[in-house]
Amino acid sequence: MKAESTDRENNNDFNLTTSQVKLKINGNCLQLNVLPWVSLLDAIRDHCNLTGTKKGCDHGQCGACTVICDGNRILSCLTLAVMKNKSEITTIEGIADGDELHPLQKAFIKHDAFQCGYCTPGQICSAIAMLKEGKANTREEIKEQMSGNLCRCGANTNIIDAIIEIKNKGNYE
């Protein structure tokens, strides 16, 4: 006989209270009441109903949840919503200008830079912020800087081709 037990005894007094979090997401000001254990990813997906941002591992290992927060790419699964009060966030739904796709979105379609499309929101958000970081100048450097975003379908070369095209055109602002 073997008993599997958890360390979490005495949780009778378990009681969490919600916090108010103000976020500006894709230009819209939102006020959320979330429990402190809600990740930014789940807040975006379930509380803001912006399901374009994807959960691939919930561990910061795949990059599918990448969003742009105050100009920087972050892994929204490793971020609690309450940590980002008063932040400005861009998700994949906010990358295009209305119906006009962002040049990188167009380049992704042109270069067939996705197959199943599940990693795509994270790849695009990551690449846009990465280009603004200005650290990557060569193909090798771009590949290195994009390596936090996994693609299981194997669209890797097409993704990098798309990013290079808009980097070379300089129209990624």
Add this chain to the structure above:
Amino acid sequence: MKTSKQIGKPVSRLEGNLKVTGAAKYAADYNESDLVHGYIVNSTITKGKIIAIDESSARKISGVIEIYSHTNRSKLPWFDILYTDMDAPPGTPFKPLYNNQVLYNGQPIALVVAECFETSRYAASLLKITYEEETFETELMMRLAAARNPKKGMATSIKPLPPSPTGNFEEAYEQADAKYEGEFFHGAEHHNPLELFATTTIFEGDGKLTVYDKTQGTNNCQIYIANVFGLHFKDVRVLSPFVGGGFGSGLRPQYQLFLCVMASLELKRNVRVTMDRAQMFTFGHRPQTIQRTKFGASADGIVTAIHHSAIAETSHFEDYTEVVVNWANMLYPAKNTLLDYKLVPLDLFTPMDMRAPGGSTGLHAIEATMDALSYELNIDPLALRLLNYSERDVSADKPYSSKELKACYLQGAEKFGWSDRNPEPRSTKRGNRLVGTGMSTGIWDVIALPAKAKAKIDREGKVKVTSAVTDIGTGTKTIMTQIAAETLGISISDVTFAYGDSKMPLAPIQGGSYTTGVIGSAVKAVCTALKKKIFRQAKKMKHSAFKKVKFKDVVFEDGKIFLPNKPNSAVSIKSVVIDNEEKVIKTSKTNIPNLLKIKQYTRAAHSAAFVEVEVDEELGVINVTRAVTAVAAGKIINPKTARSQILGGMIWGISKALREETLTDHHLGKYMNTNLGEYHIPVHADIHELDVLFVEENDEIINELGSKGVGEIGLASMAPAIANAIFHATGKRINKFPIHFDALL
């Protein structure tokens, strides 16, 4: 613009806009109102019984709605047949929460349903489960003596067991001038599509359910749910319009579907159940397989003797099989063969088809053995393949329906620059790195199955074609649209292909590289039927120029019907529909392959991969610096999406040869690296110059399109070519995949 040439055009994915804007919705993206969340609890032992589940702490958590286990699950049928899905191997299908038996580590044993996701996850962590453990075995190498023949069933009719021995292998091998004997091994691998398995069930009332599921077969899941829960088929609607990668993992209904639907029916509420990444390692996988080869050849390079045996794991409840050892004699016409395939049941979940199942396993052994033989014979590896080239499948004594493998060899070699190669291993250095090149053959069979499709055209001239098939990222929507547009002679923008919905016409599960051929043929057939119907209507029109004309004598092009020699006979198909009193013209068609005809041939796609690697011998680091794969897969419907499929397969080959492996702690019977940080797949920085070329191949046998499918063939040849290139670079032949730096130090 002529509309007759839609097939063969590099059309960008038609769902591209939805995928780059985040608008494409996957199974966990349906935020229905009143949605509750289920979190799965998995067994932490490998074999035994659940003695008790203490739910007291979990039930005290505010927001917990119900906890399901074998003790309080819904009443379920006990007939195995009701749990049998389209991809079930012979045996007894796994029944979630059926009883207190634990059959493998990670088996789902409870579901905690709560008002929000976080609460369900936390409460799930509070369950205290008492087990009675039994001894188990999960290591293939420890149980080789238990290897036995697989059970026969439906699956083995599609995946044939090895052919009987031919000639006298032992004698021929004994007399051979050059020989190689190898032992090959790879451990378990998990599909790991990036999308987590998820189901959102909408409880519609009146016994009706709408289920958004991550699957490669909407009808497969519909039938499974209806059978298991005793619902009418028509009351269960399974939708899967976007699938975040499959690679075989969605060929069977996975347990989150069962749990989600059960909770929804019990609670009469909308429920979502999503797996976490560790749970993605608790169902099917590519099985650990050990292979042995013995190939013998005459001094002039003719392979005379082929022995290839494989022993693979399966579960104790189902006999999962793959075609591993049948390929060598399909490629190389040796007269003396001894092929053997056996299974060892272990205390693991049943393995499952994973991209190029069996083929990628077997070709590793076959093509590395051929490579080794080439060095024994002092014959160039490509020249050895050409010396043993066969236009006929000797193993089945049938001709190939088409086989342009020679063109793959020659065009691939040309593009790669194979002739520049110094045959000597360890002969080339770049800086402090050894450089090697290797090549391999790939083969994958072409499967024909029946499928149905519907088509209708409205008064605007817009055509809608439907099939229940999914698009797992292969480009199905786009190429089906192209096939429909070309068949009807209209523009792609006038066609909508709707799919991923079990309400639509029945489709087989999406796998085996057969969707293009199977669904594509059904789309072509239904569009041809629609043309005939439109034509019959056109004949009825006042002043019709077609009154005494036969269907075969008219042309459909640019949205018009006309007699080729009388351009002024043209009538737009739109006007025919407007003339029709019923407003739309519609039809449906089931395409049934002509098995009597196609069974006279061996049907296969082929490829040849050429790879360059760099090996840093001091650090053992291996890089695939460039690769070319040449593919003969019949008609390529869309060279853009097909190229991406091959690139994806090549990257899977890099992953298989150099990266991915599920490591097992056999003392615990448990997988150890169940996350994407430790289950390594290539990242962008690992991928360098990759090139794809398609050779011309005309096939009038396989299906109405002459198209063979490209999902697996890119992987089949890639991994062995890498192993062969590593040998050329280092002089070390490593037969265990993945090849890690420690094997080279």
